[in-house]
Amino acid sequence: MDKTKIRVAKKAPTSPPAKPAQASRQAAVQNKPRFSNLKNDSLAFALLGAGQAVAMVRDGASLPQALAQVFAQAGAPAPTRGAIQDIAYRTMRGAGLAETLLTTLASKAPEPPLLHGLLCCALCLLAEVDDPAYDSFTVVDQAVTAAASDLNIAHAKGMVNAVLRRFLREREALVADAIKQPLALWNYPVWWIDDMRAAYPEHWQTILTIGNQPPPLTLRVNQRKTSVEQYLRLLSENGIAAQQIGTVAVRLDKPLPVNQIPGFEDGLASVQDAAAQLAAPLLDAQDGMRVLDACAAPGGKTCHILEIADVALTALDHDPKRLQRITQNLQRLQLQANLQVGDARIGVGAGSESWWGGKQFDRILADVPCTASGIVRRHPDIRWLRRKTDTDQLATLSATILDNLWQMLVPGGKLLLVTCSLWPQESEAQAAAFAERHQAIRLAAPGQLLPASGAEDDNKNDNKNDNDALFYALFEKPAAG
Ligand SMILES: C[S@@+](CC[C@H](N)C(=O)[O-])C[C@H]1O[C@@H](n2cnc3c(N)ncnc32)[C@H](O)[C@@H]1O
Structure with a gap:
């Protein structure tokens, strides 16, 4: 077997400390690699592609955006795209260590950024000692081939060889020394680690650790079409091991592409984390009610509400492209909603009637924009892209949205605030300040969920907890007095 050929990655996919600057992002793009000198099914090709994606994230692009650009440029076959994605995600989860080692x-x-990205990718692969995805010497050989193939970085192929070989020779000592630094030990920016420790003095280490693990694939079973019992049987008949981890939540033992999930196209199940599946039941929408899902795209919670109750649902999002994804989900699940492009901040009486019709809602779901600090295991690039100041800015935006939505709620109606953040400014502090501003009645809700991972218990089937870190607060509007 040709050892330089890509092997299917064993682990699910995973960013480097970013120093966004428009000028350097342009430099990364201008230094785009010349894939044409490499076989498109080689590890060298995948390393060059992943290195380019990592360079773009380091300069401020999200990893999905960066990968889309690399794929468009590289024209690689599906297995190579899979390998590029896998290596880039792994590098996001190990970038703190790689940066420190460098x-x-x-x-x-x-320099240039592509060289930096390539070295980070190779070092992350080489640092994996338990169950490594690729043979170490193949990684070194292919990283050197990748460097040699590209005019922008060919001058550094000797350096790539020397750096990676020295790392292999002295791996243990180099890693032991690097992880004395928090950036390398935890693989998060130092401000993030410090803030997490301050907010969660007892749980910060677990939170950071789970954020570095590959996420599970959890499904929501569509109770309009099947039952959890029936669906588990269908999975089992297809040789897919899974377990129930919530009312209609089923976690697959091994993540699969959606096109391999039985009944997915027919709407029997949807991909949704177990924590996100708590929203629709908490909203307590009853048949016949008018419901607003105010920040709705891509529609995971919209569809769940409609699977539970026959309601007149308006799904609002300010991003028309993301709204299209709601349309796709509604079609697949054969559900209906009134989709609106609009800004949830715009006040009653300031033109917003165009999308809400001027008639108050019985239930409002406010899944507000946030830092997404509670879902870093799914988006490992986020930690490198965020700035400490983002939290307060996003909390201010969300407060404006909440204040506006409150006016659209009938007296006696309920508003559910959801965030996928662990930062208190966006979550509990936001909820408390909101309740005080509006004399809103606070009803029972889970509050801040900490991330939990059931992965280590897959064989025992006794740990049902496996969820992202979402925040829930439920408010009732006092009846008009
Ligand atoms: C956390 S996501 C919502 C996820 C969604 N509820 C789900 O379960 O699939 C937040 C959404 O809010 C939208 N958004 C951000 N600012 C907005 C605004 N001012 N008005 C309306 N939508 C907004 C974003 O486009 C994004 O789709």
Whole structure:
């Protein structure tokens, strides 16, 4: 077997410390690699593609955006795209270590950005000692081939070889030294680690650890079409091991592409984390009610509400492209909603009647925009892209949205605030301040969910907890007095 060919990755996919600057992002793009010198099914090709994606994230692009650009440019077959994605995600989860190692292994910061990205990817693969995805010497050989193939970085192929070989020779000592630094030990920006420790003095280490693990694939079983029992049987008949971890939540033992999930196209199940599946039941929408899902795209919670109750639902999002994804989900599940492009901040009486019709809602779901700090295991690039100041800015935006939505709720109606953040400014502090501003009645809700991982218990089937870190607060509007 040709050892330089890509092997199917064993682990599900995973960013480097970002220093966004428009000028350097342009530099990363201008230094785009010339894939044409490499076989498109080689590990060298995948390393070059992943290195380019990592360079783009380091300069401020989200990983999905960066990968889309690399795929468009590289024209690689599906298995190679899979390998590029896998290596880039792994590198996001190990970038703190790779960056720290590079300060020891390279005499100066590797330039251009593509070279830096390539080295980070190779170091992350080489640092995996338990169940590594690729043979170490193949990684070194293919990283050197990747460097040699591209005019922008060919000058550094000797350096790539020397850095990676030294890492292999001295791996244990180099890693032991690097992880004395929090950035390398935890693989998060230092401000993130400090803030998490301050907010969760007892749980911060678990929270950070779970955020570095590959996420599970959890499904929501559509109770309009089947039952959990029937669906588990269908999975089992297809040789797919899974377990129930919530009322209609089923976690697959091994993640699968959606096109391999039985009944997915027929709407029997949808992909949704167990924590996100708590929203629709909490909203307590009853048949015949008018419901607003105010930040709705891509529609995971919209569809769940409609699977539970026969309601007149308005799904609002300010992003028309993301709204299209709601349309796709509604079609697949054969559900109906009134879709509106609009801004949830715009006040009653300021033109917003165009999308809400001027008639108050019985239930409002406010799944407000946030830092997404509670779902970093699914989006490992987020930690490198966020700035500490983002939290307060997003909390201010969400407060404006909440204040506006409150006016659209009938007296006696309920508003459910959801965030996928662990930062208190966006979650509990936001909820408390909101309740005080409006004399809203606070009803029972889970509050801040901490991330939980049931992965280690897959064989025992006794740990049902496996969820992202969402925040829930439920409010009732006092009846008009
Ligand atoms: C956390 S996501 C919602 C996820 C969705 N509820 C689900 O379960 O699939 C937040 C959404 O809010 C939208 N958004 C952000 N600011 C908005 C605004 N001012 N008005 C309306 N939608 C907004 C974003 O486009 C994004 O789709």
